[in-house]
Amino acid sequence: MVPDWEELELDDRLIGVLKAADLNKPAKVQQLSIPQALDGRDLLVSAPTGTGKTLAFLLPALQHLLDFPRKQPGPARILVLAPTRELAEQIHQQASLFSEATGLSSVVVTGGINYGSQLSLLEKSHDIVVATPGRLMDLLEAEQYNLESVEWLVIDEADRMLDMGFAATVKEMALQARHRQQSLLFSATLGSS
Numbered sequence: 001m002v003p004d005w006e007e008l009e010l011d012d013r014l015i016g017v018l019k020a021a022d023l024n025k026p027a028k029v030q031q032l033s034i035p036q037a038l039d040g041r042d043l044l045v046s047a048p049t050g051t052g053k054t055l056a057f058l059l060p061a062l063q064h065l066l067d068f069p070r071k072q073p074g075p076a077r078i079l080v081l082a083p084t085r086e087l088a089e090q091i092h093q094q095a096s097l098f099s100e101a102t103g104l105s106s107v108v109v110t111g112g113i114n115y116g117s118q119l120s121l122l123e124k125s126h127d128i129v130v131a132t133p134g135r136l137m138d139l140l141e142a143e144q145y146n147l148e149s150v151e152w153l154v155i156d157e158a159d160r161m162l163d164m165g166f167a168a169t170v171k172e173m174a175l176q177a178r179h180r181q182q183s184l185l186f187s188a189t190l191g192s193s
Helices: 012-020 028-038 054-065 085-096 115-123 134-140 158-163 167-176
Strands: 043-046 080-081 106-111 128-131 153-158 182-188
Touching: 012 054, 028 043, 028 054, 028 182, 043 054, 043 106, 054 080, 054 085, 054 153, 054 167, 054 182, 080 085, 080 167, 085 106, 085 128, 106 115, 106 134, 128 134, 153 158, 153 167, 158 167, 158 182
Parallel strands: 043 182, 080 128, 080 153, 106 128, 153 182
Antiparallel strands: none
């Protein structure tokens, strides 16, 4: 039997947003991933596209932020890396659905968007940054952003990102997010080739 969202010990505010979007039951990948992530485990998850992977990492990340509220405004505590601008934008849109109910905010950082507008968003307090590796690395190298506050590092489509030549960049970001407590790697194709 498929558990209800309540059985995954998610905050009522998160559940309210899910139910308002007619997502009444967690998908299989969410049932398996959310409790493990909330228990503080690092995860390596493979699930086909369209099975609910994004919420499988966003929901426990949001729950973590609610369980351990920040003491003062600042940069992101959750870093989500995605290989393409389109995927980063999709993840950001999903995260934004929860903003009004939770007060948690996300910022998207990708190529193809004006540096100035991204920097102005990054200067404001935010909880989640969703980024493509190239643009975020540009900001890090220019010392216009840092990852010292990152508690969770989430890499979506991890294998695709490596195939695209971002291995060194992702490794450098992991080093810069050295205070992180957890790492979550998700993929639609891991182990299928």
